[in-house]
Amino acid sequence: MGDAKRAKIAVVGGGVAGASVALLLGELGLEITLIEQKESLLNGPPICHLHAGGNLYREISDAQCLQLLRESIEFVRLYPSAIDLRPTVIALPLRDKGTPKDLYPRLALLQKEYARLTVEDKQNEVLGSVEEYFKLFDKESVAALQKREIVANPKSFEEWMIPVAKMVDLEKVQFPLIMVEEYGINLFKLAATLTLSLQNLSNVELHLETEVQRIASKDELWELSFEKEGVEKSEVFDYLINAAGFQSGQIDDMLGFHRERFVEFKAAYISKFNSAIRMPEVIFQGERGTPQGMAQFTPYPEGYVQLHGMTEEITLFRDGLVKSSPLSAQPKLDKKFIEKIYKGWSASESAMRTKLAIEYVAQFIPAFKSAEVGAKPLYGAQQIPGKDATLRAAEVSFEGERYARCEIVKASSVLAMADAIALRLAGLGYLDDASVAKRDLQHLSSLKEESIVQLSRALAKQRDYPEAMADVLNKS
Ligand SMILES: Cc1cc2nc3c(=O)[nH]c(=O)nc-3n(C[C@H](O)[C@H](O)[C@H](O)COP(=O)(O)OP(=O)(O)OC[C@H]3O[C@@H](n4cnc5c(N)ncnc54)[C@H](O)[C@@H]3O)c2cc1C
Numbered sequence: 001m002g003d004a005k006r007a008k009i010a011v012v013g014g015g016v017a018g019a020s021v022a023l024l025l026g027e028l029g030l031e032i033t034l035i036e037q038k039e040s041l042l043n044g045p046p047i048c049h050l051h052a053g054g055n056l057y058r059e060i061s062d063a064q065c066l067q068l069l070r071e072s073i074e075f076v077r078l079y080p081s082a083i084d085l086r087p088t089v090i091a092l093p094l095r096d097k098g099t100p101k102d103l104y105p106r107l108a109l110l111q112k113e114y115a116r117l118t119v120e121d122k123q124n125e126v127l128g129s130v131e132e133y134f135k136l137f138d139k140e141s142v143a144a145l146q147k148r149e150i151v152a153n154p155k156s157f158e159e160w161m162i163p164v165a166k167m168v169d170l171e172k173v174q175f176p177l178i179m180v181e182e183y184g185i186n187l188f189k190l191a192a193t194l195t196l197s198l199q200n201l202s203n204v205e206l207h208l209e210t211e212v213q214r215i216a217s218k219d220e221l222w223e224l225s226f227e228k229e230g231v232e233k234s235e236v237f238d239y240l241i242n243a244a245g246f247q248s249g250q251i252d253d254m255l256g257f258h259r260e261r262f263v264e265f266k267a268a269y270i271s272k273f274n275s276a277i278r279m280p281e282v283i284f285q286g287e288r289g290t291p292q293g294m295a296q297f298t299p300y301p302e303g304y305v306q307l308h309g310m311t312e313e314i315t316l317f318r319d320g321l322v323k324s325s326p327l328s329a330q331p332k333l334d335k336k337f338i339e340k341i342y343k344g345w346s347a348s349e350s351a352m353r354t355k356l357a358i359e360y361v362a363q364f365i366p367a368f369k370s371a372e373v374g375a376k377p378l379y380g381a382q383q384i385p386g387k388d389a390t391l392r393a394a395e396v397s398f399e400g401e402r403y404a405r406c407e408i409v410k411a412s413s414v415l416a417m418a419d420a421i422a423l424r425l426a427g428l429g430y431l432d433d434a435s436v437a438k439r440d441l442q443h444l445s446s447l448k449e450e451s452i453v454q455l456s457r458a459l460a461k462q463r464d465y466p467e468a469m470a471d472v473l474n475k476s
Pocket residue numbers: 012013014015016017018035036037038042043044045046047048049050051210211212213243244245246247264265266267268378379380381382383406407408409410411412
């Protein structure tokens with residue numbers, strides 16, 4: 001059995017997975033060293049939607065949707081300040097093969113599970129009232145809302161639907177429209193929350209701008225060699241957590257572990273719309289990867305709107321999805337994607353794809369044609385473990401007793417992931433069984449909102465995004 005005080009745990013990668021596991025294990029009193037090669041935490045692929053209930057993914061199983069619902073509720077309870085509490089409208093274009101009716105059974109199932117979770121614990125009621133988890137709007141009610149005045153701070157589903165009724169081309173969509181409590185996540189606020197709470201934990205050592213270059217296994221210990229500002233150091237750890245995101249396969253390769261996974265490069269685009277109207281998220285369903293892929297309109301403050309178009313010309317990329325091989329656990333992305341990740345985009349490609357995204361969404365929201373490029377895209381590569389590229393709810397896998405691999409696809413899975421790792425650490429004697437899944441996080445709950453806002457704005461600016469994108473549009 002190990003000694004709780006002496007056990008040293010290394011976490012490689014400071015994305016949402018690594019930073020969250022460092023925070024959750026750090027709060028349990030373990031000695032953690034978090035190593036991130038970039039200059040700040042959560043500086044990889046974007047995180048914008050909570051995906052509570054997986055309502056944006058028609059193609060995934062009910063089981064995955066229920067898992068996403070449960071995990072998202074925990075996530076909202078853990079990081080409330082990073083949640084953008086605005087509903088989502090799901091519209092099915094007339095051209096779509098499906099009908100709104102196809103979505104009802106899943107919505108009812110999710111509502112039932114949400115009801116069960118709120119009975120289990122009243123504090124789980126973080127997605128609005130159970131009765132109003134979702135609402136259907138038929139053509140007549142949308143036409144009636146079209147005549148109402150826009151409300152500056154919408155509260156009810158009806159008030160949120162007014163600008164949608166006025167701006168969406170109602171000749172292009174099927175009825176009813178569906179409004180559901182699917183929220184957003186603000187990446188900058190989440191990064192600020194995690195950074196500040198980790199800085200407050202004296203037992204978590206954070207190494208930024210430090211790249212892990214080699215790992216050797218020695219007498220049941222791990223020797224990590226890392227480089228910071230040209231100086232190489234090495235340190236020995238009892239337990240290793242691989243949270244390297246799309247580069248997790250590189251860590252597996254260093255250790256000779258085989259693992260199947262996909263890596264996918266994707267991008268979302270930032271536009272600026274000259275409109276002070278407060279909109280919900282609006283999605284126009286479509287078949288992923290076809291020229292009719294889903295269009296997503298995600299509002300930020302001050303008229304900034306993030307756009308996805310699930311076509312190869314917009315969010316997805318030809319050859320952007322790659323798979324590991326029997327020789328390497330690291331799927332090989334083409335050089336052009338790696339260059340984008342490390343050096344950025346050319347101004348012309350960034351403008352071209354953003355304009356295509358604006359036109360794509362303007363098919364359904366005609367006034368949106370006047371939108372302009374608002375900032376550089378949000379982009380990056382993510383891993384999907386296993387053999388099924390549509391998997392959306394995944395957490396962690398293990399190799400032997402002393403190696404965990406974080407394999408989340410959606411940010412909301414971080415708690416289930418950290419709990420599974422804590423359970424293994426308890427098995428090694430590093431933690432009491434009673435403290436596994438402890439949620440009383442002192443360093444997180446003592447954070448001041450104004451400090452989070454200040455740092456999230458600073459992070460947006462440092463990364464060259466409008467500071468307004470660091471704020472949330474909560475319903476008040
Ligand atoms: C366009 C796009 C939109 C997305 N939208 C959403 C969304 O709305 N909601 C959602 O939940 N998810 C979304 N995702 C998925 C989400 O971004 C990822 O699943 C998530 O960021 C994975 O977190 P992670 O911590 O595992 O990996 P990452 O965020 O990739 O973090 C891994 C970290 O490890 C570091 N690292 C790697 N190797 C080393 C090394 N050798 N030494 C030191 N550091 C190293 C990297 O620098 C990186 O910071 C989106 C992804 C993309 C591409």
